[in-house]
Amino acid sequence: xxxxxxxxxxxxxxxxxxxxxxxxxxxxxxxxxxxxxxxxxxxxxxxxxxxxxxxxxxxxxxxxxxxxxxxxxxxxxxxxxxxxxxxxxxxxxxxxxxxxxxxxxxxxxxxxxxxxxxxxxxxxxxxxxxxxxxxxxxxxxxxxxxxxxxxxxxxxxxxxxxxxxxxxxxxxxxxxxxxxxxxxxxxxxxxxxxxxxxxxxxxxxxxxxxxxxxxxxxxxxxxxxxxxxxxxxxxxxxxxxxxxxxxxxxxxxxxxxxxxxxxxxxxxxxxxxxxxxxxxxxxxxxxxxxxxxxxxxxxxxxxxxxxxxxxxxxxxxxxxxxxxxxxxxxxxxxxxxxxxxxxxxxxxxxxxxxxxxxxxxxxxx
Amino acid sequence: xxxxxxxxxxxxxxxxxxxxxxxxxxxxxxxxxxxxxxxxxxxxxxxxxxxxxxxxxxxxxxxxxxxxxxxxxxxxxxxxxxxxxxxxxxxxxxxxxxxxxxxxxxxxxxxxxxxxxxxxxxxxxxxxxxxxxxxxxxxxxxxxxxxxxxxxxxxxxxxxxxxxxxxxxxxxxxxxxxxxxxxxxxxxxxxxxxxxxxxxxxxxxxxxxxxxxxxxxxxxxxxxxxxxxxxxxxxxxxxxxxxxxxxxxxxxxxxxxxxxxxxxxxxxxxxxxxxxxxxxxxxxxxxxxxxxxxxxxxxxxxxxxxxxxxxxxxxxxxxxxx
Numbered sequence: 001x002x003x004x005x006x007x008x009x010x011x012x013x014x015x016x017x018x019x020x021x022x023x024x025x026x027x028x029x030x031x032x033x034x035x036x037x038x039x040x041x042x043x044x045x046x047x048x049x050x051x052x053x054x055x056x057x058x059x060x061x062x063x064x065x066x067x068x069x070x071x072x073x074x075x076x077x078x079x080x081x082x083x084x085x086x087x088x089x090x091x092x093x094x095x096x097x098x099x100x101x102x103x104x105x106x107x108x109x110x111x112x113x114x115x116x117x118x119x120x121x122x123x124x125x126x127x128x129x130x131x132x133x134x135x136x137x138x139x140x141x142x143x144x145x146x147x148x149x150x151x152x153x154x155x156x157x158x159x160x161x162x163x164x165x166x167x168x169x170x171x172x173x174x175x176x177x178x179x180x181x182x183x184x185x186x187x188x189x190x191x192x193x194x195x196x197x198x199x200x201x202x203x204x205x206x207x208x209x210x211x212x213x214x215x216x217x218x219x220x221x222x223x224x225x226x227x228x229x230x231x232x233x234x235x236x237x238x239x240x241x242x243x244x245x246x247x248x249x250x251x252x253x254x255x256x257x258x259x260x261x262x263x264x265x266x267x268x269x270x271x272x273x274x275x276x277x278x279x280x281x282x283x284x285x286x287x288x289x290x291x292x293x294x295x296x297x298x299x300x301x302x303x304x305x306x307x308x309x310x311x312x313x314x315x316x317x318x319x320x321x322x323x324x325x326x327x328x329x330x331x332x333x334x335x336x337x338x339x340x341x342x343x344x345x346x347x348x349x350x351x352x353x354x355x356x357x358x359x360x361x362x363x364x365x
Numbered sequence: 366x367x368x369x370x371x372x373x374x375x376x377x378x379x380x381x382x383x384x385x386x387x388x389x390x391x392x393x394x395x396x397x398x399x400x401x402x403x404x405x406x407x408x409x410x411x412x413x414x415x416x417x418x419x420x421x422x423x424x425x426x427x428x429x430x431x432x433x434x435x436x437x438x439x440x441x442x443x444x445x446x447x448x449x450x451x452x453x454x455x456x457x458x459x460x461x462x463x464x465x466x467x468x469x470x471x472x473x474x475x476x477x478x479x480x481x482x483x484x485x486x487x488x489x490x491x492x493x494x495x496x497x498x499x500x501x502x503x504x505x506x507x508x509x510x511x512x513x514x515x516x517x518x519x520x521x522x523x524x525x526x527x528x529x530x531x532x533x534x535x536x537x538x539x540x541x542x543x544x545x546x547x548x549x550x551x552x553x554x555x556x557x558x559x560x561x562x563x564x565x566x567x568x569x570x571x572x573x574x575x576x577x578x579x580x581x582x583x584x585x586x587x588x589x590x591x592x593x594x595x596x597x598x599x600x601x602x603x604x605x606x607x608x609x610x611x612x613x614x615x616x617x618x619x620x621x622x623x624x625x626x627x628x629x630x631x632x633x634x635x636x637x638x639x640x641x642x643x644x645x646x647x648x649x650x651x652x653x654x655x656x657x658x659x660x661x662x663x664x665x666x667x668x669x670x671x672x673x674x675x676x677x678x679x680x681x682x683x684x685x686x687x
Contacts, residue, residue, distance in 0.1 A: 030653040165676070172675065229674050236676075319570060328483070341429050342471070346487060349447035353482045360481045 001025065001100075001125050003069045004062030006055040007032050009222035010151065011247045013178055013187075014144035021136030021184040022126035029061035032225035036061060041336050043091055050226055050305035050335050051219040052084060056091060063097050071122065073254075074103040078279030079310050107258060139188055141251070146191045148246040150174060153198045155231055159209025159240030162202040168235045170198050210299075210354045213292035214243040215285045216331075217304035217311045221245055226334055227303045228343055237351055242297070244288055245281065266291065273317050280310030286317055293325035298354040300327060301347070306335035328353060366422035369412075369632065370616025371405060371438065372446070372609065373397065373430030376469025376496050377582060378404035379609040380412060383616045387456060391415070392609045401430035402642045402661075405437055410638040418634035425449075425619030427611045429470075436661045436669030437642060439633035441619045449614030451475045451482045454578055456617055457604045462574040465593065465601070466610070467563070467583035469496040474568045488567050496582045498531050499589075502538065502555065506548060513552065517588025520553030528558025556588035560596050575599050580607040640664050649673060 004027045005015050012028050019026040030036070036057025043060075044053045059070055074085050085103045092099055102118055110118075126133055154167040161167050174194040181187045212234065220226040221243055234241050244266065256262035263284065270287030277283055285302060292300050302318060304311035315331050322329045330350040332343065367390065368383045374397060382391035393411055397404045425442040426434040427449040435443040446468075454464045455477060464475040472495055476484040488495070503510040517523075524546050527537040534555065541551050577599060583589055584607040593601045606613055623630055643662045648655055658672045670678035 033653050033655045035655075168676075232674060342487060345429075345445040345447060346485075348445040349482075349485060352445070352448040353485070357481050357483065360479065 001069050002027060002067045003071050003122070003125075004029060004059065004065075004067035005071050006058040007223065007225075008051075008219055009224065009247060010147050010175065011144070013147055013175065014140045014247070016179065017143045017184045017187050018136060018140035020182055020187070021139055022123075022128055022133060024122070024125045027062045027065045027067040029058040029065070032058070032223060037225075037336055043095060045087075047307060048087075049080060049307050051223070052080070052088070053336065054223070054226065055084070056088060059088065059092060059099070060095075060097070063092075063099060067099070069100040069102060071102050071104070074105040075109070078277070079308070081280070106254065136184070139184055141248075143184075143188055143191055144251070145248045146188075146195050147174075147178075148248045150191070150195050150198050152242065152246070153201075155235065155241045155243070157198070157201055157203055157240070158235035159211065159238050160203040160205055160207050162204050164238065165236075166201055167198065168232065170194065170201065174198075208358075209238055209240045210351055210358070211240045211242070211297045212351075212354070213288055213297050213300040214241050214303065215245075215288040215292070215300050216302040216314075217285075217308050218245045218250065218281050220303045220305050220308075220334055222247065226305065227332070228334070228338065228340060230301070230303065230332075230347065233344070233347060234351075237348075239351060242292075245284065263287075269294070273321060274314065278310055278313055280308065282310035282314040285311060285314040286321065289318060289321045289327065289329060290325065293321070293327035297327070298358060299350065300329045301350065302329060302331045304331075304333060306333050306337075328357065367416065367420050368616040368620040369421050369424040369438075370449075370612035370614070370619065371408065371424070371426045371428075371434055371440075372449070372611035372615060373401045373405060373426065373428040373434045374446075374469050374611070375429055375471075376500075377608075378408060378428075378430070379612040380408040381606070381609050381612040381616055382412065382416070383613070383620070387617055387620075389606055389609075389613065392606060392612075394608055397430070401433055402437055402644065405430075405434050406638045406640075406642070409438070409635050413635035413638055416635070418632070418636070421630060421632050421634075423616070423619035423623035423630050424632040425615035425622075427615040431615075432671050433644065433659075433661060436671075437663070438637055439631040441631050442615065442622045444615055444618050446611050447473060447475060447485050447487070448482070449611045449618065450580065451477060451485075451614070452617050453606075453610040453614035454580065454604070455480055456613070457606070457610075458576055458578055458602065461576050461578050463571075463577040465563075465568075465577060465579045466581040467495055467579075467589070468581040468611075471495060472563055472567050472581075472583075474571055474573075476571055484571060486567050486569075486571065498534075499559075499583065499586065502535065505535075506552070508548075508552075511585070514556075514585070514587035514589065516549045517553040517556045517586075518591060520547070520549040522550055523557050524550045524554035526551070526554040526558040528555070528562040534558060553588060553592075556586070556592040557596075560589060560592040564596060573597060576602060578602045578604055580604055580610040582608055584608070637663070646672070649677070651675070651677060 002025045032054050036054055039060050040053030040057035044056050085101050089101045154171040158167045178187050178190050214221050253262045266287040269290040270283045274283050274286045289300050318329045370381045372379045378395050378397045380393045381389050384390050393408045423441045426440045427444045427446050431443050450466050454461050462477055466473045473487040503513045524541050528534050579601045584603045640663045646659045649658050656673045658678050660667050661669045
């Protein structure tokens with residue numbers, strides 16, 4: 001069995017650490033690029049959301065590199081993501097690719113026994129002892145948490161750093177170096193070193209950078225290729241950004257959901273505007289906008305793929321939050337047709353808006 | 366000392382020269398024709414006949430070709446067209462609260478309160494109702510674009526045209542022509558349809574309050590102007606320099622930036638109009654991002670790069686953004 005996984009931000013690094021530790025054969029497809037988008041759009045239904053298409057592109061690249069099993073997390077959930085595995089499996093079958101799908105789904109949907117069954121299929125490939133396996137999983141989870149921490153610190157400190165571009169440089173070096181390391185213990189050590197480095201970046205807190213919350217659909221905010229590298233663009237503009245939705249947040253959220261203790265603060269914040277779960281992460285999006293205004297952010301940028309049902313609902317709610325909480329919000333919708341020029345223009349104009357608005361507020365006070 | 370502003374748009378390239386009090390002393394308007402660098406050189410060579418490079422205090426670029434133009438001329442500031450248009454509008458009408466802007470290929474609405482931009486929107490999926498479309502319809506009807514709007518004003522009963530999509534609007538117009546409707550009535554109907562489309566797409570959910578100003582190349586069209594006044598039920602002001610507002614904004618912002626930084630201008634001088642400029646693009650194979658990098662060559666020497674995500678190339682380009 002040779003496993004491949006679709007991309008979503010930095011998840012592939014944790015996956016690599018996991019499989020290296022378990023001693024399971026795997027293929028990491030090339031990072032999302034035009035090739036993946038081209039293949040994915042060619043074989044996917046036209047109206048399906050962008051993540052679906054990119055994932056198809058990833059699978060095909062993985063299969064071409066020898067993968068015979070696709071591992072993904074699912075949610076027999078209340079948005080189209082719930083249908084992904086079935087539909088994707090069918091598409092690959094039509095293309096005459098003979099692959100297995102292992103979907104790690106929510107307990108609520110498939111039951112605890114089935115979940116363990118599925119995990120066992122993957123686990124049985126590893127020759128490690130049970131404690132060894134558990135150790136590998138914990139190590140991979142830690143790696144994901146550290147990586148998310150490095151990333152969020154880099155994004156936030158980019159507005160305060162003394163030497164422009166340092167955070168971005170550290171972040172890029174970190175990913176590059178960890179990826180070329182095949183020893184999972186060393187990889188974790190490297191991550192910890194980089195965590196220290198990013199923690200010790202020289203910052204000047206007297207700077208008053210524009211602070212923006214990145215909110216919206218989870219895949220498109222996490223996967224830089226879909227949002228045209230918005231966080232990199234904003235780092236270059238010395239804007240501080242914060243994004244709550246990360247792979248490690250998602251894991252925690254999924255686990256805590258079982259005992260209904262997930263993201264309490266976020267969901268509470270959304271109560272005023274969207275008290276019900278309507279699928280996807282619409283409530284989280286609304287909650288984050290409310291929290292961003294409470295915590296003194298200058299604005300929020302919402303990103304979601306064309307046709308995303310839950311986010312269309314939150315997009316319709318955001319203007320009300322914007323008005324009531326005095327928080328400017330920019331909604332960006334992405335798909336394979338997104339024109340980069342118009343996209344950049346909107347981001348730049350939005351940051352100008354936030355800057356000029358603040359100068360104005362300061363002048364009034 | 367003058368401040369120079371260049372707006373390289375999809376259809377036209379405009380240049381303005383402002384005096385110390387931000388009054389327009391020169392303005393030029395040429396067609397871009399898909400060759401932005403040649404258009405920039407053309408306007409510079411025109412202005413060079415009357416002014417000396419030493420008289421330029423600051424220079425700014427805007428529009429969709431702003432990056433390439435800034436590398437070409439050595440701009441002090443590179444600004445997106447939304448901010449540039451807003452700044453120019455506020456400068457022209459102090460108490461403006463809504464800016465309607467329709468250019469060659471895009472249309473936008475900018476909401477301003479107390480002299481600060483609070484919201485904006487730009488057309489995303491459809492270019493119906495922008496300059497290029499009107500150009501094409503004028504050509505098809507055999508009416509010079511300059512007279513297009515006046516024909517609309519002569520209409521007695523505007524015909525209802527389906528304006529949701531440019532292609533369908535055109536077929537609907539042809540259909541109405543075949544049925545024998547009067548050309549003026551069709552043109553007036555088209556103007557109404559395009560304004561309807563603008564208000565329900567671009568301006569959807571935005572609070573349009575007076576003063577409303579209408580700028581961009583399409584503001585020259587009196588038919589669209591009247592259709593806006595009718596649909597909004599309030600006066601719509603067209604500023605004197607409606608056709609070069611982007612360039613005007615870029616020039617104002619450039620002056621502000623040079624004033625702030627006190628380091629003098631980066632402007633290379635009018636002599637760049639004689640250099641030979643070329644651009645070439647290549648796909649970088651450094652990583653799996655596969656960025657399409659553009660390099661700009663001045664007299665065979667690379668003077669700037671853009672398009673790479675990692676900064677491998679564009680760190681060599683003096684940055685004027687921000």
